[in-house]
Amino acid sequence: xxxxxxxxxxxxxxxxxxxxxxxxxxxxxxxxxxxxxxxxxxxxxxxxxxxxxxxxxxxxxxxxxxxxxxxxxxxxxxxxxxxxxxxxxxxxxxxxxxxxxxxxxxxxxxxxxxxxxxxxxxxxxxxxxxxxxxxxxxxxxxxxxxxxxxxxxxxxxxxxxxxxxxxxxxxxxxxxxxxxxxxxxxxxx
Numbered sequence: 001x002x003x004x005x006x007x008x009x010x011x012x013x014x015x016x017x018x019x020x021x022x023x024x025x026x027x028x029x030x031x032x033x034x035x036x037x038x039x040x041x042x043x044x045x046x047x048x049x050x051x052x053x054x055x056x057x058x059x060x061x062x063x064x065x066x067x068x069x070x071x072x073x074x075x076x077x078x079x080x081x082x083x084x085x086x087x088x089x090x091x092x093x094x095x096x097x098x099x100x101x102x103x104x105x106x107x108x109x110x111x112x113x114x115x116x117x118x119x120x121x122x123x124x125x126x127x128x129x130x131x132x133x134x135x136x137x138x139x140x141x142x143x144x145x146x147x148x149x150x151x152x153x154x155x156x157x158x159x160x161x162x163x164x165x166x167x168x169x170x171x172x173x174x175x176x177x178x179x180x181x182x183x184x185x186x187x188x189x
Contacts, residue, residue: 021059021184094120097113144166
């Protein structure tokens with residue numbers, strides 16, 4: 001694989017990772033494209049090796065989840081609502097995506113599996129960095145509030161300005177709030 005192909009592959013993976021049923025997953029068609037294998041062959045190998053794919057590695061989407069995904073990514077629907085597919089798509093977690101590389105058993109699939117792992121790791125690191133920054137903002141807010149309470153010399157306007165800066169930073173690090181209907185079965189509390 002050339003250097004430009006590697007960079008293209010590495011850049012494409014994070015955009016293909018989706019959140020479904022509270023899990024970060026890659027859909028079978030996206031995984032097949034990354035591993036340069038037909039989706040049909042990938043799914044065929046998965047069906048032949050069911051003991052390698054426990055429920056925490058792989059799950060099959062429901063018709064409703066497929067419809068919701070299609071509406072979120074604004075793709076055209078075909079008559080079946082599945083994009084002309086016979087079967088509902090599979091969703092692979094990070095471990096399931098690696099297991100696919102093992103069952104496809106090609107040099108390219110094994111090489112790309114390393115990039116898949118790196119993409120999932122980078123995603124986790126980004127989420128952790130946001131959590132750390134949020135913690136530091138909370139700590140800064142507590143310190144400025146304590147300073148304002150102890151020292152009357154800190155003008156109210158300065159304290160208000162600190163609060164505005166902290167709130168602006170929180171808005172920047174918080175993920176955009178979109179009103180999406182959750183996919184999958186949700187148990188009542």
